[in-house]
Amino acid sequence: MNINLTLIGQSIAFLFFVWFCHAFVWSAIRGMMEEREKQIADGLDAADRAGRDLELAQEKAAKQLREAKAEAAAIIDAANKRSNQIIDEAKESARAEGERLKAAAEAEVEQEVNRAKEVLRSQVAMLALAGAEKVLEASIDESVHKDMVDKLAASL
Amino acid sequence: MAAESQSTVGYIQHHLTNLTYGKLPAGYERLDSDGKVVEVLDQATWTLAHSGQEASDMGFMAIHVDSMLWSIGLGFLFVLVFARIAKRAHSGVPRGAQNAIEMIIAFIDQSVKDGFHHKNAMIAPMALTIFMWIVLMNTMDLVPVDWIPAFMAWATGDPHFFFKVVPTTDPNVTLGMGFTVFGLMVYFTIAKKGFMGFVKELTLHPFHSPKWYVNLLLIPINFALEAISWISKPISLGLRLFGNMYAGEMIFILIATMFGAGLILGLFAGVLQWAWAVFHILVICLQAFVFMVLTIVYMASAHQIEEEDQFH
Numbered sequence: 001m002n003i004n005l006t007l008i009g010q011s012i013a014f015l016f017f018v019w020f021c022h023a024f025v026w027s028a029i030r031g032m033m034e035e036r037e038k039q040i041a042d043g044l045d046a047a048d049r050a051g052r053d054l055e056l057a058q059e060k061a062a063k064q065l066r067e068a069k070a071e072a073a074a075i076i077d078a079a080n081k082r083s084n085q086i087i088d089e090a091k092e093s094a095r096a097e098g099e100r101l102k103a104a105a106e107a108e109v110e111q112e113v114n115r116a117k118e119v120l121r122s123q124v125a126m127l128a129l130a131g132a133e134k135v136l137e138a139s140i141d142e143s144v145h146k147d148m149v150d151k152l153a154a155s156l
Numbered sequence: 157m158a159a160e161s162q163s164t165v166g167y168i169q170h171h172l173t174n175l176t177y178g179k180l181p182a183g184y185e186r187l188d189s190d191g192k193v194v195e196v197l198d199q200a201t202w203t204l205a206h207s208g209q210e211a212s213d214m215g216f217m218a219i220h221v222d223s224m225l226w227s228i229g230l231g232f233l234f235v236l237v238f239a240r241i242a243k244r245a246h247s248g249v250p251r252g253a254q255n256a257i258e259m260i261i262a263f264i265d266q267s268v269k270d271g272f273h274h275k276n277a278m279i280a281p282m283a284l285t286i287f288m289w290i291v292l293m294n295t296m297d298l299v300p301v302d303w304i305p306a307f308m309a310w311a312t313g314d315p316h317f318f319f320k321v322v323p324t325t326d327p328n329v330t331l332g333m334g335f336t337v338f339g340l341m342v343y344f345t346i347a348k349k350g351f352m353g354f355v356k357e358l359t360l361h362p363f364h365s366p367k368w369y370v371n372l373l374l375i376p377i378n379f380a381l382e383a384i385s386w387i388s389k390p391i392s393l394g395l396r397l398f399g400n401m402y403a404g405e406m407i408f409i410l411i412a413t414m415f416g417a418g419l420i421l422g423l424f425a426g427v428l429q430w431a432w433a434v435f436h437i438l439v440i441c442l443q444a445f446v447f448m449v450l451t452i453v454y455m456a457s458a459h460q461i462e463e464e465d466q467f468h
Contacts (some may be wrong), residue, residue, distance in 0.1 A: 002211060003328060004178065010227060010323075010332030011339075017231045017289060022281035025235065028242035029261050030280075036247040132305040 124154025164413050171409045174320040176211035177204050178218020220326055227323035229324045230292040271452040274459035281449050290444035296322045298433050301412045324401040334394030337451050344458040393450055400443050404436050
């Protein structure tokens, strides 16, 4: 229980260790820990920002989707309209074409009829001539009466 | 019975005596254990004390070799381990020892931030040093009391070789730290407030009067009160730690004396020693923490400027 030089020795050792701790331990470890704290804070910040960005992006995507849907609906609408229009037009043109064909056919038929009439007319003339020839064989001279018969045939 | 109790007392005394290296005056009569004069010194000599009596006769010019050895050794253990970790420390994911060290550092840092609101880069390292060093020195308490002394007695071949392994059971060590803290307190007070500020702090508190002639009367009273309050700080710091550790060590030694007293008592002593050691883990940490916190508080009060302003 004696008080002696140990007191001073301990004081010196204490001051030395405090200095050593200050110089080589404390600032190094605290600095490192602060650096890590900063890193973590930055990381959390970044995560936060990323979360916000994600939210924004999702909102944007949803908006674009909505727009796209509206646009698609408009396009489909227009296409429907257009197709109806095309169908109507097609119907119209088909009907016109039908009419035209029918008119042409009718004209042709008319033409055929006329031609048949023509042929018939000439043949009737021949027939009448032949008949008349038979009837008049004796009395009629072909060369004399031909003009008269031709006039008759032409009036058919 | 008398012989046995004598040897028990001797055992306890032996455990409570430091290995002392100091100066014996000329003409000093060295005695052996039976009280016979072995030699008379013809001149003042630096030597190892052979008995507690010699150690105390050496007076102030002596040093406790075992206390210094253990305290400095444990101090180096602390700073070297921490410095090694600090050197390899990185700010990535901490592992193993770095985790443990960081936990201690964070704990100390928090304690300092709670108690000390001024700018001084020395306070936190000082708190860390105090805490870790005292914890380590106190922990020597948990080593069974006979192991290291018995080993040293065997190693030196001297059955009476003194060797105390718990530096904090030496009042020199604890008071040494207490007075160093006191010195730093005075230093920081003067550095922060100037010498006159220090003098004012000692003489114008706690009683203060706006009239100078009343103050003249109050100054001696204030000085007496303040001087007591200042000087009691290092002493209470040192003696609190010393008292706790000394008492704990004493209990360990008393329990150890029971080991020789038969099987039943020996087993009982074993249980007691275990229980006391478990309890002492608390004391070890608590005393280190108290020393550290009080140091922080004292340092904070040394940095506190112009307390009287708040009364005006």
